[in-house]
Amino acid sequence: MSNPNNGPHLGGKIVLGKNQYGKAENRIVRIYRESPRHEIRDVSVSTCLRGDFSAAHLEGDQSTVLPTDSQKQTAFSYAKEKGLDAIEEYGLALARHFVNDVEPVEGARIEIEEYSWARAVVEGAEHDHTWVRKGEEVRTAAVTVDADGTWVVGGLKDLVILKSTGSEFFGFLKDEYTVLEETHDRVMATSLVVQWRFVTTEVDWNSVYTDIKEQIVSTFATVHSLALQQTLYEIGKAVLERCPLLAEVRLSAPNKHHFAHDLGRFGVENDNEVFHAADRPYGLIQATVQRSDAPDPGPAWSAYAGWLS
Known part of the structure:
Protein backbone atom coordinates (compact mmCIF):
# COMPACT_ATOMS: atom_id res chain seq x y z
CA MET A 1 0.00 0.00 0.00
CA SER A 2 1.45 3.37 -0.99
CA ASN A 3 2.21 6.05 1.58
CA PRO A 4 0.44 9.30 0.71
CA ASN A 5 3.24 11.22 2.40
CA ASN A 6 5.82 9.90 -0.05
CA GLY A 7 6.76 12.22 -2.87
CA PRO A 8 7.50 15.94 -3.11
CA HIS A 9 6.83 18.07 -0.04
CA LEU A 10 6.01 21.80 -0.01
CA GLY A 11 7.29 23.82 2.91
CA GLY A 12 5.96 27.27 2.11
CA LYS A 13 3.89 29.35 4.50
CA ILE A 14 0.12 28.78 4.42
CA VAL A 15 -1.71 31.99 3.50
CA LEU A 16 -5.23 33.09 2.61
CA GLY A 17 -5.81 33.30 -1.12
CA LYS A 18 -8.44 35.01 -3.24
CA ASN A 19 -11.80 35.36 -1.53
CA GLN A 20 -15.20 37.02 -1.94
CA TYR A 21 -18.65 36.69 -0.46
CA GLY A 22 -22.25 37.60 -1.10
CA LYS A 23 -25.88 36.50 -1.27
CA ALA A 24 -26.62 34.15 -4.14
CA GLU A 25 -29.87 33.63 -6.06
CA ASN A 26 -32.28 36.07 -4.46
CA ARG A 27 -35.59 35.42 -6.24
CA ILE A 28 -37.32 38.76 -6.67
CA VAL A 29 -40.63 39.43 -8.37
CA ARG A 30 -41.65 43.04 -9.01
CA ILE A 31 -45.23 43.87 -9.99
CA TYR A 32 -45.90 47.32 -11.51
CA ARG A 33 -49.43 48.41 -10.53
CA GLU A 34 -49.54 51.99 -11.79
CA SER A 35 -52.47 51.17 -14.08
CA PRO A 36 -55.11 48.43 -14.30
CA ARG A 37 -52.82 46.65 -16.76
CA HIS A 38 -50.04 45.35 -14.51
CA GLU A 39 -46.47 44.53 -15.54
CA ILE A 40 -44.23 41.82 -14.08
CA ARG A 41 -40.47 41.40 -13.71
CA ASP A 42 -39.07 38.11 -12.35
CA VAL A 43 -35.35 37.82 -11.58
CA SER A 44 -32.72 35.90 -9.67
CA VAL A 45 -30.03 38.22 -8.28
CA SER A 46 -26.64 37.26 -6.85
CA THR A 47 -24.56 39.92 -5.10
CA CYS A 48 -20.85 39.57 -4.42
CA LEU A 49 -18.52 41.90 -2.51
CA ARG A 50 -14.74 42.05 -2.91
CA GLY A 51 -12.12 43.72 -0.75
CA ASP A 52 -9.87 43.05 2.20
CA PHE A 53 -11.94 40.69 4.32
CA SER A 54 -8.96 38.70 5.56
CA ALA A 55 -9.73 39.40 9.24
CA ALA A 56 -13.03 37.54 8.92
CA HIS A 57 -11.23 34.45 7.63
CA LEU A 58 -8.15 34.57 9.83
CA GLU A 59 -9.55 35.93 13.10
CA GLY A 60 -13.33 35.67 12.84
CA ASP A 61 -13.49 39.49 12.98
CA GLN A 62 -16.68 40.62 11.18
CA SER A 63 -16.20 44.37 11.65
CA THR A 64 -15.70 44.98 7.91
CA VAL A 65 -18.28 42.43 6.75
CA LEU A 66 -21.64 43.67 5.50
CA PRO A 67 -23.95 40.70 6.21
CA THR A 68 -25.20 38.78 3.22
CA ASP A 69 -28.70 39.36 4.57
CA SER A 70 -28.12 43.12 4.24
CA GLN A 71 -27.16 42.54 0.62
CA LYS A 72 -30.38 40.56 0.12
CA GLN A 73 -32.51 43.31 1.67
CA THR A 74 -30.83 45.92 -0.53
CA ALA A 75 -31.54 43.89 -3.64
CA PHE A 76 -35.22 43.64 -2.74
CA SER A 77 -35.53 47.31 -1.83
CA TYR A 78 -33.78 48.44 -5.00
CA ALA A 79 -36.35 46.51 -7.03
CA LYS A 80 -38.75 49.24 -5.88
CA GLU A 81 -36.37 52.18 -5.36
CA LYS A 82 -34.52 51.85 -8.68
CA GLY A 83 -36.94 49.62 -10.59
CA LEU A 84 -36.43 46.55 -12.76
CA ASP A 85 -37.08 47.87 -16.25
CA ALA A 86 -33.64 46.74 -17.51
CA ILE A 87 -31.63 44.27 -15.47
CA GLU A 88 -28.34 45.88 -16.52
CA GLU A 89 -29.42 49.26 -15.11
CA TYR A 90 -30.64 47.65 -11.90
CA GLY A 91 -27.34 45.77 -11.54
CA LEU A 92 -25.36 48.96 -12.06
CA ALA A 93 -27.33 50.70 -9.31
CA LEU A 94 -26.70 47.86 -6.86
CA ALA A 95 -22.99 47.53 -7.64
CA ARG A 96 -22.36 51.28 -7.41
CA HIS A 97 -24.18 51.43 -4.09
CA PHE A 98 -22.06 48.71 -2.49
CA VAL A 99 -18.78 50.22 -3.76
CA ASN A 100 -19.60 53.87 -3.13
CA ASP A 101 -21.59 53.62 0.11
CA VAL A 102 -20.07 50.66 2.01
CA GLU A 103 -16.55 51.72 3.01
CA PRO A 104 -14.73 48.33 3.19
CA VAL A 105 -16.04 47.23 -0.21
CA GLU A 106 -13.53 47.68 -3.01
CA GLY A 107 -15.45 45.88 -5.73
CA ALA A 108 -18.91 44.48 -6.34
CA ARG A 109 -20.21 41.90 -8.77
CA ILE A 110 -23.93 41.57 -9.51
CA GLU A 111 -25.19 38.63 -11.57
CA ILE A 112 -28.81 38.53 -12.71
CA GLU A 113 -31.06 36.11 -14.54
CA GLU A 114 -34.46 37.28 -15.81
CA TYR A 115 -37.39 34.92 -16.43
CA SER A 116 -39.97 35.96 -18.99
CA TRP A 117 -43.74 35.81 -18.69
CA ALA A 118 -46.37 36.12 -21.43
CA ARG A 119 -49.83 37.51 -20.81
CA ALA A 120 -52.56 34.92 -20.52
CA VAL A 121 -55.14 35.14 -23.30
CA VAL A 122 -58.71 35.00 -22.01
CA GLU A 123 -61.61 34.97 -24.48
CA GLY A 124 -59.28 36.16 -27.22
CA ALA A 125 -57.78 39.10 -25.31
CA GLU A 126 -54.64 39.55 -23.23
CA HIS A 127 -55.43 39.57 -19.53
CA ASP A 128 -54.36 42.61 -17.50
CA HIS A 129 -52.96 40.77 -14.50
CA THR A 130 -52.43 37.09 -15.38
CA TRP A 131 -49.36 35.62 -17.07
CA VAL A 132 -48.07 32.28 -18.28
CA ARG A 133 -44.36 31.53 -17.91
CA LYS A 134 -42.58 31.71 -21.26
CA GLY A 135 -40.39 28.76 -22.16
CA GLU A 136 -37.74 30.53 -24.19
CA GLU A 137 -34.32 31.76 -23.14
CA VAL A 138 -33.24 33.27 -19.82
CA ARG A 139 -31.79 36.77 -20.09
CA THR A 140 -28.64 37.39 -18.05
CA ALA A 141 -26.47 40.30 -16.93
CA ALA A 142 -23.27 40.62 -14.92
CA VAL A 143 -22.11 44.00 -13.58
CA THR A 144 -18.73 44.61 -11.96
CA VAL A 145 -17.74 47.89 -10.32
CA ASP A 146 -14.47 48.71 -8.59
CA ALA A 147 -12.01 51.59 -8.27
CA ASP A 148 -10.68 50.96 -11.76
CA GLY A 149 -13.96 51.09 -13.64
CA THR A 150 -17.31 49.57 -14.54
CA TRP A 151 -17.93 46.51 -16.69
CA VAL A 152 -21.25 45.21 -18.01
Missing part, protein backbone atom coordinates in the same frame (compact mmCIF):
# COMPACT_ATOMS: atom_id res chain seq x y z
CA VAL A 153 -21.78 41.83 -19.63
CA GLY A 154 -25.19 41.08 -21.10
CA GLY A 155 -26.31 37.69 -22.26
CA LEU A 156 -28.76 34.86 -22.56
CA LYS A 157 -28.79 31.15 -21.80
CA ASP A 158 -31.01 28.14 -22.50
CA LEU A 159 -31.87 29.36 -25.99
CA VAL A 160 -32.83 25.97 -27.45
CA ILE A 161 -32.71 26.17 -31.21
CA LEU A 162 -32.84 23.57 -34.00
CA LYS A 163 -32.80 23.46 -37.77
CA SER A 164 -33.67 20.37 -39.78
CA THR A 165 -31.23 20.94 -42.65
CA GLY A 166 -28.51 23.33 -43.77
CA SER A 167 -25.83 21.64 -41.67
CA GLU A 168 -23.01 19.28 -42.65
CA PHE A 169 -20.10 17.57 -40.91
CA PHE A 170 -17.43 15.91 -43.02
CA GLY A 171 -13.70 15.88 -43.69
CA PHE A 172 -12.84 15.51 -40.00
CA LEU A 173 -9.72 13.87 -38.63
CA LYS A 174 -10.02 10.10 -38.27
CA ASP A 175 -8.11 7.58 -36.20
CA GLU A 176 -8.50 3.89 -35.28
CA TYR A 177 -11.37 4.74 -32.91
CA THR A 178 -13.41 6.83 -35.35
CA VAL A 179 -16.79 5.30 -36.16
CA LEU A 180 -18.75 8.50 -36.84
CA GLU A 181 -19.96 8.70 -40.41
CA GLU A 182 -19.67 11.84 -42.48
CA THR A 183 -22.90 13.65 -43.30
CA HIS A 184 -23.93 16.35 -45.76
CA ASP A 185 -27.42 16.86 -44.35
CA ARG A 186 -28.01 16.71 -40.63
CA VAL A 187 -30.18 18.17 -37.92
CA MET A 188 -28.29 20.81 -35.94
CA ALA A 189 -29.58 21.65 -32.49
CA THR A 190 -28.14 23.31 -29.40
CA SER A 191 -28.94 25.18 -26.21
CA LEU A 192 -27.03 28.41 -26.64
CA VAL A 193 -25.29 30.40 -23.94
CA VAL A 194 -24.15 33.76 -25.32
CA GLN A 195 -22.59 36.65 -23.41
CA TRP A 196 -21.47 40.00 -24.75
CA ARG A 197 -19.25 42.68 -23.18
CA PHE A 198 -20.20 46.34 -23.52
CA VAL A 199 -17.69 49.18 -23.88
CA THR A 200 -20.05 51.75 -22.35
CA THR A 201 -22.91 52.03 -19.89
CA GLU A 202 -24.79 54.53 -22.06
CA VAL A 203 -26.99 51.87 -23.60
CA ASP A 204 -30.65 51.31 -24.42
CA TRP A 205 -30.38 47.92 -22.72
CA ASN A 206 -33.73 46.40 -23.69
CA SER A 207 -33.54 47.48 -27.32
CA VAL A 208 -30.00 46.17 -27.71
CA TYR A 209 -30.96 42.85 -26.14
CA THR A 210 -33.82 42.45 -28.61
CA ASP A 211 -31.50 43.24 -31.54
CA ILE A 212 -28.85 40.76 -30.39
CA LYS A 213 -31.29 37.90 -29.87
CA GLU A 214 -32.83 38.54 -33.29
CA GLN A 215 -29.37 38.45 -34.86
CA ILE A 216 -28.41 35.22 -33.09
CA VAL A 217 -31.53 33.42 -34.31
CA SER A 218 -31.27 34.83 -37.83
CA THR A 219 -27.62 33.84 -38.24
CA PHE A 220 -28.17 30.33 -36.89
CA ALA A 221 -31.02 29.85 -39.33
CA THR A 222 -29.41 31.28 -42.47
CA VAL A 223 -25.74 30.24 -42.31
CA HIS A 224 -25.12 26.98 -44.14
CA SER A 225 -23.05 25.27 -41.49
CA LEU A 226 -20.07 23.03 -42.10
CA ALA A 227 -19.47 22.78 -38.34
CA LEU A 228 -21.02 24.10 -35.16
CA GLN A 229 -17.73 25.94 -34.62
CA GLN A 230 -18.29 27.85 -37.85
CA THR A 231 -21.85 28.73 -36.83
CA LEU A 232 -20.68 30.11 -33.47
CA TYR A 233 -18.07 32.29 -35.15
CA GLU A 234 -20.60 33.62 -37.66
CA ILE A 235 -23.06 34.40 -34.86
CA GLY A 236 -20.44 36.29 -32.88
CA LYS A 237 -19.26 38.16 -35.96
CA ALA A 238 -22.80 39.16 -36.95
CA VAL A 239 -23.61 40.37 -33.43
CA LEU A 240 -20.46 42.54 -33.32
CA GLU A 241 -21.20 43.97 -36.75
CA ARG A 242 -24.73 44.89 -35.69
CA CYS A 243 -23.81 46.29 -32.26
CA PRO A 244 -20.80 48.64 -32.23
CA LEU A 245 -21.17 49.06 -28.43
CA LEU A 246 -19.75 45.54 -27.92
CA ALA A 247 -16.11 44.52 -27.52
CA GLU A 248 -16.51 40.74 -27.61
CA VAL A 249 -19.00 37.89 -27.66
CA ARG A 250 -18.52 34.56 -25.87
CA LEU A 251 -20.53 31.54 -26.96
CA SER A 252 -21.05 28.07 -25.54
CA ALA A 253 -23.05 25.44 -27.39
CA PRO A 254 -23.70 21.82 -26.45
CA ASN A 255 -24.27 19.83 -29.62
CA LYS A 256 -27.69 18.25 -29.12
CA HIS A 257 -27.09 15.25 -31.36
CA HIS A 258 -29.89 13.84 -33.50
CA PHE A 259 -29.07 10.45 -34.98
CA ALA A 260 -31.15 8.93 -37.77
CA HIS A 261 -32.82 5.87 -36.28
CA ASP A 262 -32.39 2.53 -38.04
CA LEU A 263 -35.82 1.54 -39.35
CA GLY A 264 -34.47 -0.75 -42.07
CA ARG A 265 -34.76 -3.77 -39.78
CA PHE A 266 -38.53 -3.24 -39.93
CA GLY A 267 -38.53 -2.84 -43.70
CA VAL A 268 -39.23 0.89 -43.29
CA GLU A 269 -37.23 3.52 -45.19
CA ASN A 270 -35.91 6.39 -43.06
CA ASP A 271 -34.89 9.17 -45.44
CA ASN A 272 -33.45 11.47 -42.76
CA GLU A 273 -36.90 11.83 -41.19
CA VAL A 274 -36.92 9.98 -37.85
CA PHE A 275 -34.20 10.65 -35.30
CA HIS A 276 -33.05 9.60 -31.86
CA ALA A 277 -32.42 12.77 -29.82
CA ALA A 278 -29.52 11.93 -27.50
CA ASP A 279 -29.16 14.12 -24.42
CA ARG A 280 -25.71 12.87 -23.34
CA PRO A 281 -22.87 12.60 -23.87
CA TYR A 282 -22.63 15.66 -26.07
CA GLY A 283 -20.02 17.72 -27.81
CA LEU A 284 -19.51 21.11 -26.13
CA ILE A 285 -18.26 23.84 -28.44
CA GLN A 286 -17.10 27.20 -27.07
CA ALA A 287 -15.64 30.27 -28.73
CA THR A 288 -14.84 33.94 -28.21
CA VAL A 289 -15.29 36.42 -31.06
CA GLN A 290 -13.81 39.85 -30.43
CA ARG A 291 -12.65 43.07 -32.03
CA SER A 292 -8.92 43.42 -32.58
CA ASP A 293 -8.99 46.73 -30.68
CA ALA A 294 -11.19 45.48 -27.82
CA PRO A 295 -10.26 47.10 -24.50
CA ASP A 296 -8.90 44.91 -21.72
CA PRO A 297 -11.78 43.02 -20.06
CA GLY A 298 -10.46 43.65 -16.54
CA PRO A 299 -12.67 41.71 -14.10
CA ALA A 300 -15.65 41.58 -16.47
CA TRP A 301 -15.50 37.79 -16.71
CA SER A 302 -14.52 37.12 -13.07
CA ALA A 303 -17.69 35.32 -12.03
CA TYR A 304 -19.29 34.91 -8.63
CA ALA A 305 -21.87 32.15 -9.23
CA GLY A 306 -19.17 29.56 -9.75
CA TRP A 307 -15.71 28.94 -8.36
CA LEU A 308 -13.16 31.73 -8.15
CA SER A 309 -11.56 32.52 -11.48
Whole structure:
Protein backbone atom coordinates (compact mmCIF):
# COMPACT_ATOMS: atom_id res chain seq x y z
CA MET A 1 0.00 0.00 0.00
CA SER A 2 1.45 3.37 -0.99
CA ASN A 3 2.21 6.05 1.58
CA PRO A 4 0.44 9.30 0.71
CA ASN A 5 3.24 11.22 2.40
CA ASN A 6 5.82 9.90 -0.05
CA GLY A 7 6.76 12.22 -2.87
CA PRO A 8 7.50 15.94 -3.11
CA HIS A 9 6.83 18.07 -0.04
CA LEU A 10 6.01 21.80 -0.01
CA GLY A 11 7.29 23.82 2.91
CA GLY A 12 5.96 27.27 2.11
CA LYS A 13 3.89 29.35 4.50
CA ILE A 14 0.12 28.78 4.42
CA VAL A 15 -1.71 31.99 3.50
CA LEU A 16 -5.23 33.09 2.61
CA GLY A 17 -5.81 33.30 -1.12
CA LYS A 18 -8.44 35.01 -3.24
CA ASN A 19 -11.80 35.36 -1.53
CA GLN A 20 -15.20 37.02 -1.94
CA TYR A 21 -18.65 36.69 -0.46
CA GLY A 22 -22.25 37.60 -1.10
CA LYS A 23 -25.88 36.50 -1.27
CA ALA A 24 -26.62 34.15 -4.14
CA GLU A 25 -29.87 33.63 -6.06
CA ASN A 26 -32.28 36.07 -4.46
CA ARG A 27 -35.59 35.42 -6.24
CA ILE A 28 -37.32 38.76 -6.67
CA VAL A 29 -40.63 39.43 -8.37
CA ARG A 30 -41.65 43.04 -9.01
CA ILE A 31 -45.23 43.87 -9.99
CA TYR A 32 -45.90 47.32 -11.51
CA ARG A 33 -49.43 48.41 -10.53
CA GLU A 34 -49.54 51.99 -11.79
CA SER A 35 -52.47 51.17 -14.08
CA PRO A 36 -55.11 48.43 -14.30
CA ARG A 37 -52.82 46.65 -16.76
CA HIS A 38 -50.04 45.35 -14.51
CA GLU A 39 -46.47 44.53 -15.54
CA ILE A 40 -44.23 41.82 -14.08
CA ARG A 41 -40.47 41.40 -13.71
CA ASP A 42 -39.07 38.11 -12.35
CA VAL A 43 -35.35 37.82 -11.58
CA SER A 44 -32.72 35.90 -9.67
CA VAL A 45 -30.03 38.22 -8.28
CA SER A 46 -26.64 37.26 -6.85
CA THR A 47 -24.56 39.92 -5.10
CA CYS A 48 -20.85 39.57 -4.42
CA LEU A 49 -18.52 41.90 -2.51
CA ARG A 50 -14.74 42.05 -2.91
CA GLY A 51 -12.12 43.72 -0.75
CA ASP A 52 -9.87 43.05 2.20
CA PHE A 53 -11.94 40.69 4.32
CA SER A 54 -8.96 38.70 5.56
CA ALA A 55 -9.73 39.40 9.24
CA ALA A 56 -13.03 37.54 8.92
CA HIS A 57 -11.23 34.45 7.63
CA LEU A 58 -8.15 34.57 9.83
CA GLU A 59 -9.55 35.93 13.10
CA GLY A 60 -13.33 35.67 12.84
CA ASP A 61 -13.49 39.49 12.98
CA GLN A 62 -16.68 40.62 11.18
CA SER A 63 -16.20 44.37 11.65
CA THR A 64 -15.70 44.98 7.91
CA VAL A 65 -18.28 42.43 6.75
CA LEU A 66 -21.64 43.67 5.50
CA PRO A 67 -23.95 40.70 6.21
CA THR A 68 -25.20 38.78 3.22
CA ASP A 69 -28.70 39.36 4.57
CA SER A 70 -28.12 43.12 4.24
CA GLN A 71 -27.16 42.54 0.62
CA LYS A 72 -30.38 40.56 0.12
CA GLN A 73 -32.51 43.31 1.67
CA THR A 74 -30.83 45.92 -0.53
CA ALA A 75 -31.54 43.89 -3.64
CA PHE A 76 -35.22 43.64 -2.74
CA SER A 77 -35.53 47.31 -1.83
CA TYR A 78 -33.78 48.44 -5.00
CA ALA A 79 -36.35 46.51 -7.03
CA LYS A 80 -38.75 49.24 -5.88
CA GLU A 81 -36.37 52.18 -5.36
CA LYS A 82 -34.52 51.85 -8.68
CA GLY A 83 -36.94 49.62 -10.59
CA LEU A 84 -36.43 46.55 -12.76
CA ASP A 85 -37.08 47.87 -16.25
CA ALA A 86 -33.64 46.74 -17.51
CA ILE A 87 -31.63 44.27 -15.47
CA GLU A 88 -28.34 45.88 -16.52
CA GLU A 89 -29.42 49.26 -15.11
CA TYR A 90 -30.64 47.65 -11.90
CA GLY A 91 -27.34 45.77 -11.54
CA LEU A 92 -25.36 48.96 -12.06
CA ALA A 93 -27.33 50.70 -9.31
CA LEU A 94 -26.70 47.86 -6.86
CA ALA A 95 -22.99 47.53 -7.64
CA ARG A 96 -22.36 51.28 -7.41
CA HIS A 97 -24.18 51.43 -4.09
CA PHE A 98 -22.06 48.71 -2.49
CA VAL A 99 -18.78 50.22 -3.76
CA ASN A 100 -19.60 53.87 -3.13
CA ASP A 101 -21.59 53.62 0.11
CA VAL A 102 -20.07 50.66 2.01
CA GLU A 103 -16.55 51.72 3.01
CA PRO A 104 -14.73 48.33 3.19
CA VAL A 105 -16.04 47.23 -0.21
CA GLU A 106 -13.53 47.68 -3.01
CA GLY A 107 -15.45 45.88 -5.73
CA ALA A 108 -18.91 44.48 -6.34
CA ARG A 109 -20.21 41.90 -8.77
CA ILE A 110 -23.93 41.57 -9.51
CA GLU A 111 -25.19 38.63 -11.57
CA ILE A 112 -28.81 38.53 -12.71
CA GLU A 113 -31.06 36.11 -14.54
CA GLU A 114 -34.46 37.28 -15.81
CA TYR A 115 -37.39 34.92 -16.43
CA SER A 116 -39.97 35.96 -18.99
CA TRP A 117 -43.74 35.81 -18.69
CA ALA A 118 -46.37 36.12 -21.43
CA ARG A 119 -49.83 37.51 -20.81
CA ALA A 120 -52.56 34.92 -20.52
CA VAL A 121 -55.14 35.14 -23.30
CA VAL A 122 -58.71 35.00 -22.01
CA GLU A 123 -61.61 34.97 -24.48
CA GLY A 124 -59.28 36.16 -27.22
CA ALA A 125 -57.78 39.10 -25.31
CA GLU A 126 -54.64 39.55 -23.23
CA HIS A 127 -55.43 39.57 -19.53
CA ASP A 128 -54.36 42.61 -17.50
CA HIS A 129 -52.96 40.77 -14.50
CA THR A 130 -52.43 37.09 -15.38
CA TRP A 131 -49.36 35.62 -17.07
CA VAL A 132 -48.07 32.28 -18.28
CA ARG A 133 -44.36 31.53 -17.91
CA LYS A 134 -42.58 31.71 -21.26
CA GLY A 135 -40.39 28.76 -22.16
CA GLU A 136 -37.74 30.53 -24.19
CA GLU A 137 -34.32 31.76 -23.14
CA VAL A 138 -33.24 33.27 -19.82
CA ARG A 139 -31.79 36.77 -20.09
CA THR A 140 -28.64 37.39 -18.05
CA ALA A 141 -26.47 40.30 -16.93
CA ALA A 142 -23.27 40.62 -14.92
CA VAL A 143 -22.11 44.00 -13.58
CA THR A 144 -18.73 44.61 -11.96
CA VAL A 145 -17.74 47.89 -10.32
CA ASP A 146 -14.47 48.71 -8.59
CA ALA A 147 -12.01 51.59 -8.27
CA ASP A 148 -10.68 50.96 -11.76
CA GLY A 149 -13.96 51.09 -13.64
CA THR A 150 -17.31 49.57 -14.54
CA TRP A 151 -17.93 46.51 -16.69
CA VAL A 152 -21.25 45.21 -18.01
CA VAL A 153 -21.78 41.83 -19.63
CA GLY A 154 -25.19 41.08 -21.10
CA GLY A 155 -26.31 37.69 -22.26
CA LEU A 156 -28.76 34.86 -22.56
CA LYS A 157 -28.79 31.15 -21.80
CA ASP A 158 -31.01 28.14 -22.50
CA LEU A 159 -31.87 29.36 -25.99
CA VAL A 160 -32.83 25.97 -27.45
CA ILE A 161 -32.71 26.17 -31.21
CA LEU A 162 -32.84 23.57 -34.00
CA LYS A 163 -32.80 23.46 -37.77
CA SER A 164 -33.67 20.37 -39.78
CA THR A 165 -31.23 20.94 -42.65
CA GLY A 166 -28.51 23.33 -43.77
CA SER A 167 -25.83 21.64 -41.67
CA GLU A 168 -23.01 19.28 -42.65
CA PHE A 169 -20.10 17.57 -40.91
CA PHE A 170 -17.43 15.91 -43.02
CA GLY A 171 -13.70 15.88 -43.69
CA PHE A 172 -12.84 15.51 -40.00
CA LEU A 173 -9.72 13.87 -38.63
CA LYS A 174 -10.02 10.10 -38.27
CA ASP A 175 -8.11 7.58 -36.20
CA GLU A 176 -8.50 3.89 -35.28
CA TYR A 177 -11.37 4.74 -32.91
CA THR A 178 -13.41 6.83 -35.35
CA VAL A 179 -16.79 5.30 -36.16
CA LEU A 180 -18.75 8.50 -36.84
CA GLU A 181 -19.96 8.70 -40.41
CA GLU A 182 -19.67 11.84 -42.48
CA THR A 183 -22.90 13.65 -43.30
CA HIS A 184 -23.93 16.35 -45.76
CA ASP A 185 -27.42 16.86 -44.35
CA ARG A 186 -28.01 16.71 -40.63
CA VAL A 187 -30.18 18.17 -37.92
CA MET A 188 -28.29 20.81 -35.94
CA ALA A 189 -29.58 21.65 -32.49
CA THR A 190 -28.14 23.31 -29.40
CA SER A 191 -28.94 25.18 -26.21
CA LEU A 192 -27.03 28.41 -26.64
CA VAL A 193 -25.29 30.40 -23.94
CA VAL A 194 -24.15 33.76 -25.32
CA GLN A 195 -22.59 36.65 -23.41
CA TRP A 196 -21.47 40.00 -24.75
CA ARG A 197 -19.25 42.68 -23.18
CA PHE A 198 -20.20 46.34 -23.52
CA VAL A 199 -17.69 49.18 -23.88
CA THR A 200 -20.05 51.75 -22.35
CA THR A 201 -22.91 52.03 -19.89
CA GLU A 202 -24.79 54.53 -22.06
CA VAL A 203 -26.99 51.87 -23.60
CA ASP A 204 -30.65 51.31 -24.42
CA TRP A 205 -30.38 47.92 -22.72
CA ASN A 206 -33.73 46.40 -23.69
CA SER A 207 -33.54 47.48 -27.32
CA VAL A 208 -30.00 46.17 -27.71
CA TYR A 209 -30.96 42.85 -26.14
CA THR A 210 -33.82 42.45 -28.61
CA ASP A 211 -31.50 43.24 -31.54
CA ILE A 212 -28.85 40.76 -30.39
CA LYS A 213 -31.29 37.90 -29.87
CA GLU A 214 -32.83 38.54 -33.29
CA GLN A 215 -29.37 38.45 -34.86
CA ILE A 216 -28.41 35.22 -33.09
CA VAL A 217 -31.53 33.42 -34.31
CA SER A 218 -31.27 34.83 -37.83
CA THR A 219 -27.62 33.84 -38.24
CA PHE A 220 -28.17 30.33 -36.89
CA ALA A 221 -31.02 29.85 -39.33
CA THR A 222 -29.41 31.28 -42.47
CA VAL A 223 -25.74 30.24 -42.31
CA HIS A 224 -25.12 26.98 -44.14
CA SER A 225 -23.05 25.27 -41.49
CA LEU A 226 -20.07 23.03 -42.10
CA ALA A 227 -19.47 22.78 -38.34
CA LEU A 228 -21.02 24.10 -35.16
CA GLN A 229 -17.73 25.94 -34.62
CA GLN A 230 -18.29 27.85 -37.85
CA THR A 231 -21.85 28.73 -36.83
CA LEU A 232 -20.68 30.11 -33.47
CA TYR A 233 -18.07 32.29 -35.15
CA GLU A 234 -20.60 33.62 -37.66
CA ILE A 235 -23.06 34.40 -34.86
CA GLY A 236 -20.44 36.29 -32.88
CA LYS A 237 -19.26 38.16 -35.96
CA ALA A 238 -22.80 39.16 -36.95
CA VAL A 239 -23.61 40.37 -33.43
CA LEU A 240 -20.46 42.54 -33.32
CA GLU A 241 -21.20 43.97 -36.75
CA ARG A 242 -24.73 44.89 -35.69
CA CYS A 243 -23.81 46.29 -32.26
CA PRO A 244 -20.80 48.64 -32.23
CA LEU A 245 -21.17 49.06 -28.43
CA LEU A 246 -19.75 45.54 -27.92
CA ALA A 247 -16.11 44.52 -27.52
CA GLU A 248 -16.51 40.74 -27.61
CA VAL A 249 -19.00 37.89 -27.66
CA ARG A 250 -18.52 34.56 -25.87
CA LEU A 251 -20.53 31.54 -26.96
CA SER A 252 -21.05 28.07 -25.54
CA ALA A 253 -23.05 25.44 -27.39
CA PRO A 254 -23.70 21.82 -26.45
CA ASN A 255 -24.27 19.83 -29.62
CA LYS A 256 -27.69 18.25 -29.12
CA HIS A 257 -27.09 15.25 -31.36
CA HIS A 258 -29.89 13.84 -33.50
CA PHE A 259 -29.07 10.45 -34.98
CA ALA A 260 -31.15 8.93 -37.77
CA HIS A 261 -32.82 5.87 -36.28
CA ASP A 262 -32.39 2.53 -38.04
CA LEU A 263 -35.82 1.54 -39.35
CA GLY A 264 -34.47 -0.75 -42.07
CA ARG A 265 -34.76 -3.77 -39.78
CA PHE A 266 -38.53 -3.24 -39.93
CA GLY A 267 -38.53 -2.84 -43.70
CA VAL A 268 -39.23 0.89 -43.29
CA GLU A 269 -37.23 3.52 -45.19
CA ASN A 270 -35.91 6.39 -43.06
CA ASP A 271 -34.89 9.17 -45.44
CA ASN A 272 -33.45 11.47 -42.76
CA GLU A 273 -36.90 11.83 -41.19
CA VAL A 274 -36.92 9.98 -37.85
CA PHE A 275 -34.20 10.65 -35.30
CA HIS A 276 -33.05 9.60 -31.86
CA ALA A 277 -32.42 12.77 -29.82
CA ALA A 278 -29.52 11.93 -27.50
CA ASP A 279 -29.16 14.12 -24.42
CA ARG A 280 -25.71 12.87 -23.34
CA PRO A 281 -22.87 12.60 -23.87
CA TYR A 282 -22.63 15.66 -26.07
CA GLY A 283 -20.02 17.72 -27.81
CA LEU A 284 -19.51 21.11 -26.13
CA ILE A 285 -18.26 23.84 -28.44
CA GLN A 286 -17.10 27.20 -27.07
CA ALA A 287 -15.64 30.27 -28.73
CA THR A 288 -14.84 33.94 -28.21
CA VAL A 289 -15.29 36.42 -31.06
CA GLN A 290 -13.81 39.85 -30.43
CA ARG A 291 -12.65 43.07 -32.03
CA SER A 292 -8.92 43.42 -32.58
CA ASP A 293 -8.99 46.73 -30.68
CA ALA A 294 -11.19 45.48 -27.82
CA PRO A 295 -10.26 47.10 -24.50
CA ASP A 296 -8.90 44.91 -21.72
CA PRO A 297 -11.78 43.02 -20.06
CA GLY A 298 -10.46 43.65 -16.54
CA PRO A 299 -12.67 41.71 -14.10
CA ALA A 300 -15.65 41.58 -16.47
CA TRP A 301 -15.50 37.79 -16.71
CA SER A 302 -14.52 37.12 -13.07
CA ALA A 303 -17.69 35.32 -12.03
CA TYR A 304 -19.29 34.91 -8.63
CA ALA A 305 -21.87 32.15 -9.23
CA GLY A 306 -19.17 29.56 -9.75
CA TRP A 307 -15.71 28.94 -8.36
CA LEU A 308 -13.16 31.73 -8.15
CA SER A 309 -11.56 32.52 -11.48
